[in-house]
Amino acid sequence: MAAAKGAEDVDISTLSLEDPEVSVRFSVKFDSTFGQRVILSGPAERLGNYDPSKAVALDYEHPSRWCQTVKFRLPLALAAPAGDCAAAATDFAEDGNGTVLEYKFAIVDDRDGGSTTWELGAARTLALAPGAAAESPTLPIAPLVVAQAEFRSASDLPRDVFCSSAFTDVVFRREPADRVSAAVRSARDASAVAAAMVAGHGAMAVRFVVFAPRVVAGDTVCVAGDHAALGGGTVAAAVPLDDTELPYWTGTVALPPGTTDFAYHFVIRRPASGGGGDVERVVSEAPYSRRFSLLEGDVAAVRGVGGGHTAIVSPPSDLSFVYPRPWKGSGVAVPVFSLRSPSGCGVGEFVDLEAMVDLCVASGWQMLQLLPVNDTTAYGDYRDSYPYSAVSSFALHPQYIHLPSVAQLQGDLAAEYEAEAARLNALPEIDYVDVMAVKMRFLCRLYASEKEEVLQSRAFLDWFGANQGWAVPYALFRFLAHINGSCEFDGWGARAAMTPAEMEALAAPDTFHFDHIGLALFTQFHLHRQLQAASAYASRHSVVFKGDLPIGVNRYCADTWQHPELFRLRMQAGAPPDFFSTAGQNWLFPTYDWTAMAADGYGWWRTRLGHMATYFHAYRIDHILGFFRIWEIPHSFLTGMAGRFRPVHGIPKAELEALGLWDMDRYTRPYVREGFLYDAFGGRGGEVKDRFFVHLFHDRLGFRPEFDTERKLAAALRPEEAGADGAFIKDVRKELVKLLNNVVLLADVEEEGVYHPRFGLERTSSFAELPSEEWKGALRRLYHDYFFVRQEALWRSSGLAKLPVIQAASKMMVCGEDLGMIPACVPDVLDETSIMGLRVQRMPEGDIEFGTPAKYPYATVCTTSSHDTSTLRAWWEEQDHSAKARYWSGIMRRSDAPPPTATGALVRAVVEDHLVSPSMWTVLPLQDWLGMDEALRRPVATEEQINDPGDPHHIWRFRLHLSVRALLEKKALTAQWAGMSTKAGRGPPY
Incomplete structure (x- = not known):
């Protein structure tokens, strides 16, 4: 292996606390193959400022272990009463509590030209002075620190979720007054280091750091091991760790000379109910399931510490407490406006x-x-x-x-x-x-x-x-x-x-x-x-408290007025035709100019989310697919049928011609035959033809210029002003809008000579009546490639450019509404960015009829219905008998006949099926919780729906039919709800 760039030979025996230097021996486990090497970098000049060409190269010392020692100069103020700290400014970040070193590992693959792959997750931090920042293993000043790690090649979404304020500040909150203070923690660390010094040459202080977010007030995480210093196998003698840096628990233990290997595990204990200083184990990892070991190079470095000092060894700080089962929670969804009081x-x-x-x-x-x-x-x-x-x-x-x-x-x-x-x-x-x-x-x-x-x-x-x-x-x-x-x-x-x-x-x-x-x-x-x-x-x-982050803003709002440069104000966001609307949706929101937003690091988004965190501990990103690509509709259209995704790789005219698709007028002009009008309007077809169309050739018609956009048609056809003819005018407008969109290709409105397949083009009569089967075959293949192949890399990079910034803008837990036409890249990107997905049973992933809650991934929120759907009761009553039978036997695993109506027992059974799912969260609309009580719920199920997304003129006016205080008095019902969650393992910490 090549010599380490940036590494320095360190004469550890010459160091002293009067000489403000510390050597860090980085030791990372990675199963490499020939041609791969490991580097280390961070936002310090000594570490290369995250430039792979200037990073520190690690040496291959042992199978699966890469190591390197780097000497850092500490700020003089940490070791002497006064001094110039400027020399250390490039090595450390001052966080107000201590001196913190930030770094990450990366793999360089020389087999493909030196490509660099950074490990996943947040940057690592190593605090080299008392009182460090959260999530940092805090180390008293020592001449040598051995920092062990394992390369993170997989994301750890649960860890990031449990680091959110939803858990640290709410579900598992511990009052500051009940936690170990930074001063006490630092004193304990110093005492352990001093004990190691007294133990003699070759002794060391081992700094344990474990991620244990699920600990209730009064309980303590301890480290137990087969070494006498760790209790010798007795839980009561295990070493308690400090909760200063929740959700991380930390503690330093002095180990005598010659210690190179021991077994240990973590345990959560609490004071015994009988008092008297006794303790009881609450939950424990498998005994001695972890192994601490030093490589020969580690041992030599520890023994090399002289002058009355000692080394500090930090096992991997990525360690997470292994609980007997994953934590799961339940909740309720209800709009504030619907509450009654x-x-x-x-x-x-x-x-x-x-x-x-x-x-x-x-x-x-x-x-x-x-x-x-x-x-x-x-x-x-x-x-x-x-x-x-x-x-x-x-x-x-x-x-x-x-x-x-x-x-x-x-x-x-x-x-x-x-x-x-x-x-x-x-x-x-x-x-x-x-x-x-x-x-x-x-x-x-x-x-x-x-x-x-x-x-x-x-x-x-x-x-x-x-x-x-x-x-x-x-x-x-x-x-x-x-x-x-x-x-x-x-x-x-x-x-x-x-x-x-x-x-x-x-x-x-x-x-x-x-x-x-x-x-x-x-x-x-x-x-x-x-x-x-x-x-x-x-x-x-x-x-x-979980809030909701809308994907857009009103076209005319304070944000677009104050920052017009951040929005594409002549475009509109919406959704393609789908389950909710066969004409697609036009939300009338302007789309974002992501290039302009990126110029200042997405400052508008960061400020927006920081403000939201004032009130909420978690939030749902409405239509998270819009951060990958948005359905963008030109201003001249009112429906979503003529939209196209942005960003997108369009199809140049030359590519179409190479496929034998040369007749752009036939593909892009609305395809209207005279017979269409008589089929739609009967005897009044001629009247419609004369007013709105001109003759082209044969029986082909073209829209008159004054009616050739959806907005022009809307302005000309106002059913509310047509009196007795209002119903006919409404039908005319609806049918003409469909005919305007009866095309197979859309010309790009901003880039000449570029085209896009019309969404659902095979369902149009324009496609059905194409004169050439070769054309149809070419368009089918092009359609599949356009929507499901060629955009994937673009959409992946688009999502990864924005979502990490969004996720890091606050400590809130982030959930994404990932429903609809989901690009293949989305699940992986959400996992990489620690954003939880959504599962709605009636809108499953893949080509299946119903989702199966028992198969949902852990990092999801599952629900029975949403504000945009009918409630569980109404949905059941919408289904025909055959659909009910398939659901009842296939999903609910029942052999009897399905109930014809949504009885309270049926609702309860479906809710229980969702509660026992693997999803971290089961959050149901209040209407569905109430649905299991036939005496309390609304008599008419359809009155429970909050929104009809297929109706652009819907008025949001849903209100609960009883007050929240009245519900609180239904103690038998609330006890039933609580019992259902507890039985499903939702709520308890261990």
Whole structure:
């Protein structure tokens, strides 16, 4: 092997604590083959700054073991009272608590020109001073550190998930006051090092680090071994580790000279119930299942430490406690707006979430999943009820504010509010427009009476200081939309675009219109306090708040107004034709300009997720496939049929011609024959032909220029204005839109001479009536290649460019809605980026009818239904008898006849089947939990569905038919729910 680049021979015997240097012997296990070598690099000059050509090369010392010793110069301040630390600045990162070395290993393969493959997972950290950062094995200063490791060739998604705030701050939270402090931990480490020094030449201090996230308060992780220093096999004498750096447990043990090999394992113990200092084992790994061993080079290095010092050896810090079974949790999904409370005002409010947390605790659920809660007030009508069309990715929706918590209502104002709240609460569904009118009316009055005190308070000023980057543009957007009568900022004249300085001046407190700005800020401040209080309440009760990250934003919103350069405003995001909609979906959101977003490291996304983490411990990425490729629809279309994926490798005209496909006019022009119109409209076919078409040749027709786009047709055909002929006009519009999309190829709207296969082209009459079987065969092969082969590498790189940044932007647990037409690269990318997938039984992966919960992967969230589907009860009643029979026998493994209706017993059986699945989380809509109680659930199953994605004009107004407090009183039901989760092994830590 070649000499190590950057390595230095170290005369360890000459080192002293007065000489601020430390030698680190890196030892990594990797089963290499001839032609492979291992390198080490990191963001330090000594380690090559992650440049493989400047990295440290490791030597092959032993089968499967690569080693190298590197000398680092510590900051002088760590070893002497004063000194110039500049020399060490390139070697270490100062984290405020200590000196941390960051690094990763990589494999260089000389067989293919020196390609470099970095190990998976986060960068490793080695802390070489007391008080180190989290997840770092903390090592007191020593002249030699032996850092053992195993090359990470596979991702460790469960580890990353358990490192998220959902677990560290909620499910397995330990109060800071009950944890070992950094000072105590450092003193213990120093004591162990001192004991090793006293033991004599060749002794060492072994630093154990184990990842053990599932430890309840009061329990302690210990290391036990067959060596006397590790208890000699007695659990009571095992060495307790410190929980300073949760979810990692650390501890240093002095071992006498001559120790080179011993067996050990980890155990979790707690004080015995009888007291008296006794302990009991709670859960243990297999006894002596781990092995500590030193190579000859390690032994020589340890023995080489002289001058009254000792070496510190750190076994692999990737070690994870081996539990007897994987942890699993359960939860409930419910939109905030659907909650019902006697103290509310016609809609669910943030303060109602505390009662939902209580319901979770009583029902044995560890997660409360919500829909988006951002402000969507763009148009001032029922369109604003759509929670996925935000006018700000940061601002919260005013409908969720609890007015009595803003300020105490007095006298006539209180009576007026109570009357309005009682009226709105009596409605079976949400009247969105009425609720918003009432809440804004009272907010204006509360603002007038409270603004002086609130806007000058320290709490408000602190909030404003942390949020003004988005809050000022948002407040101005609301104000300008109000005075212009529209949120469509294209028509705001000089205010259509503003610089930050102009925004600051326009929002100044001394302007005559400031109360419009102040009201928006006042409202957001109180919404923040109410949601934050609910989130803190959930954390204290070990319930994870899971939010929802919409894939898009409203075309006219504060984000697109403030940062137009980040969006493709002439394009629209949507979905191709699918289970939900045969015409596809057009969400009307602009697509993202990912190139512009990448220029500053996706700063908008990082800021957005950092803000979201203020309230949530986990989140669902809506339509995560959009981070790989988005279905992009040109502005002239209203449906999703004429979309194409972006990014995408289009098909050049030369490639088509090489396949014998030369007639671009035939492939791209809407294929309309005169007979189509008479088939569709009978005797009125001639009327439709004369108004909308021109004759081309034979019986072929072409659309008139004034009707040749979907938007033009929509403008010309308004059923609501057609009186008695409205139904016919509606049918005409629907049929003509289908004919506009009756093509087999789409010309790219931005790149001339490039084409895309029309999605589902074989189902069109244009394809069916192609005159050549050769053309049909070529198009079939091209279609398969385009959608399932040629894009995979592009989409993989697209996902990997964005998702690691998204995942690392916060400590929240990340789940992805990976449903629909899933590229083959998606599962691997989600695994590599530690993002959990979603499983919905009626929308399975592959060519099968139903998903089988028993076969779901562990790193998934499984559910019976979602806000975009019918509930479990309604779905069952939609199925014909044969489908029910296949499900009942094939999935539920039952030999009797399936129930014709969704009885409570059937719902319970299906829920239990999901609970016992291997998925880490089973999170079901509240309607499906309620479905097993025939006396409590709604009489009509179809009334339980939240959204109809096939209806672009759907109004989101679903509301629970009983209050959360009323549910809490159903103790037999909540006990039943809790028992079902416990029986399925969901909830218990061990």
